[in-house]
Amino acid sequence: MAEQPNTEAAARHVRFVLSNTSHPGNIGSSARAIRTMGFTRLCLVSPASFPHIDAHVMAAGADDVLEAACRFDSLESAIGDCSLVLGATARLRGVALEELLPAEAARRVVDAAAHGREVAYVFGNETSGLSNDEIKLCHAAVHIPSDPGYSSLNLSQAVQVLAYEARMAALAGTPPRKGNTDEPATAAELEGFFEHLATTLHDIEFHKGRSETTIMQRLRRLFLRAHPDQRELRVLRGILADAQRMARLAHHDRTD
Amino acid sequence: MAEQPNTEAAARHVRFVLSNTSHPGNIGSSARAIRTMGFTRLCLVSPASFPHIDAHVMAAGADDVLEAACRFDSLESAIGDCSLVLGATARLRGVALEELLPAEAARRVVDAAAHGREVAYVFGNETSGLSNDEIKLCHAAVHIPSDPGYSSLNLSQAVQVLAYEARMAALAGTPPRKGNTDEPATAAELEGFFEHLATTLHDIEFHKGRSETTIMQRLRRLFLRAHPDQRELRVLRGILADAQRMARLAHHDRTD
Numbered sequence: 001m002a003e004q005p006n007t008e009a010a011a012r013h014v015r016f017v018l019s020n021t022s023h024p025g026n027i028g029s030s031a032r033a034i035r036t037m038g039f040t041r042l043c044l045v046s047p048a049s050f051p052h053i054d055a056h057v058m059a060a061g062a063d064d065v066l067e068a069a070c071r072f073d074s075l076e077s078a079i080g081d082c083s084l085v086l087g088a089t090a091r092l093r094g095v096a097l098e099e100l101l102p103a104e105a106a107r108r109v110v111d112a113a114a115h116g117r118e119v120a121y122v123f124g125n126e127t128s129g130l131s132n133d134e135i136k137l138c139h140a141a142v143h144i145p146s147d148p149g150y151s152s153l154n155l156s157q158a159v160q161v162l163a164y165e166a167r168m169a170a171l172a173g174t175p176p177r178k179g180n181t182d183e184p185a186t187a188a189e190l191e192g193f194f195e196h197l198a199t200t201l202h203d204i205e206f207h208k209g210r211s212e213t214t215i216m217q218r219l220r221r222l223f224l225r226a227h228p229d230q231r232e233l234r235v236l237r238g239i240l241a242d243a244q245r246m247a248r249l250a251h252h253d254r255t256d
Numbered sequence: 257m258a259e260q261p262n263t264e265a266a267a268r269h270v271r272f273v274l275s276n277t278s279h280p281g282n283i284g285s286s287a288r289a290i291r292t293m294g295f296t297r298l299c300l301v302s303p304a305s306f307p308h309i310d311a312h313v314m315a316a317g318a319d320d321v322l323e324a325a326c327r328f329d330s331l332e333s334a335i336g337d338c339s340l341v342l343g344a345t346a347r348l349r350g351v352a353l354e355e356l357l358p359a360e361a362a363r364r365v366v367d368a369a370a371h372g373r374e375v376a377y378v379f380g381n382e383t384s385g386l387s388n389d390e391i392k393l394c395h396a397a398v399h400i401p402s403d404p405g406y407s408s409l410n411l412s413q414a415v416q417v418l419a420y421e422a423r424m425a426a427l428a429g430t431p432p433r434k435g436n437t438d439e440p441a442t443a444a445e446l447e448g449f450f451e452h453l454a455t456t457l458h459d460i461e462f463h464k465g466r467s468e469t470t471i472m473q474r475l476r477r478l479f480l481r482a483h484p485d486q487r488e489l490r491v492l493r494g495i496l497a498d499a500q501r502m503a504r505l506a507h508h509d510r511t512d
Binding site: 102147154204205228231235249250 | 263285288289291292293294316317318357358359400401402403405406407408409410412413416417420423424427457459460461462471474475478479481482483484487488491492494495498499501502503504505506
């Protein structure tokens with residue numbers, strides 16, 4: 001069976017990022033899992049032990065994926081060029097992030113990849129999952145709706161399920177395009193905007209006893225849901241710059 | 257979240273049968289895999305080594321599933337009371353059997369279970385898969401459409417994918433949980449926000465030769481895509497109010 005363009009695009013543009021993995025065997029099992037679903041791009045952020053013989057044993061023939069794995073010191077650097085970053089979460093922990101089922105996540109992933117955009121699925125440590133700082137770098141959460149009474153999927157099993165859904169979505173074809181045709185902002189551009197927004201809120205003295213963290217989480221969730229494109233980010237940053245200019249003038253007034 | 261009748265029926269009537277499994281670790285991983293998806297019934301046909309410490313290590317807390325596992329000397333006896341028997345196959349090998357994708361198989365499984373019928377998913381040996389004699393006992397084949405170039409899913413990964421689809425089918429009918437639980441803003445509230453935004457852009461002198469209409473259209477499209485809730489609109493309007501306050505102070509400075 002010849003592979004379709006959508007599976008090729010998915011293979012080219014989708015990476016699986018394992019962050020702070022404790023057991024090298026799980027890295028090997030994950031390499032095998034993604035390889036069976038037609039994917040080859042594995043990224044490792046600060047693995048506890050790698051390379052390691054256990055990884056190669058568990059990879060069971062998917063050694064090419066292991067050998068081509070990219071290594072990073074921070075999640076931020078592993079996903080900087082991605083326009084869609086999805087964090088695998090066992091449950092939501094008070095972090096305000098859009099939550100997707102695996103099939104819906106897969107549709108968005110395949111659509112993005114079909115348009116040549118870089119996409120990352122991100123998986124945290126086996127025991128503790130993604131840290132709050134890691135989750136903040138994600139644009140949406142993917143949740144495998146496991147049994148609430150026993151929800152602990154092995155890391156490579158979670159990788160397998162999400163890779164399986166991505167493959168099913170790629171084989172099903174690309175969904176029709178949505179209204180937005182400009183280039184979507186990358187993760188790094190979005191983070192730049194959020195930093196600018198946070199600074200501006202300080203400059204205009206928005207936080208008056210309000211929790212800065214809560215407000216920024218809320219605003220992140222709102223803007224990430226909208227999937228802003230690059231032109232929209234430029235408009236938003238232009239507004240922030242003018243608000244800052246007004247704040248500087250206002251401040252000048254009071255300190256004269 | 258309370259489990260639904262469909263997941264209860266599936267847990268009661270669906271069994272996962274592992275036939276001629278070589279590695280006890282795979283039995284443990286499979287126990288964990290089905291448990292995460294709300295299933296508990298594991299049947300073992302002539303396992304090479306069981307009980308075995310590796311099985312318990314890999315079960316990682318799903319020991320109750322292992323301890324309750326039923327043992328059989330033949331696949332025939334393990335599935336005798338089932339009205340639907342689905343064999344997991346990596347590929348069809350000239351055996352004339354209906355071949356289903358995991359999602360379609362899951363719909364049939366959940367439907368049968370909801371009517372109180374016994375159902376079995378059957379998995380063969382890690383290396384050789386289901387024998388022709390075993391396949392003959394199946395009513396249909398389930399095929400995970402893996403990459404033809406590397407189709408070898410680990411046994412427990414295949415169990416995980418089929419159990420996942422069975423759970424998704426059982427949960428279907430429940431509206432998916434979204435991240436956002438606050439009341440969505442009404443059309444009137446959104447228009448109030450857009451008016452406030454337009455006024456603020458004037459106050460902070462954002463339109464410097466730029467087309468106001470185009471900018472507002474762009475911002476409307478962006479915010480409407482995000483479907484803001486009432487609380488989010490209050491935060492946004494708070495930011496606008498502070499930017500306006502700064503603009504008033506700045507203006508005051510210049511006209512003094």
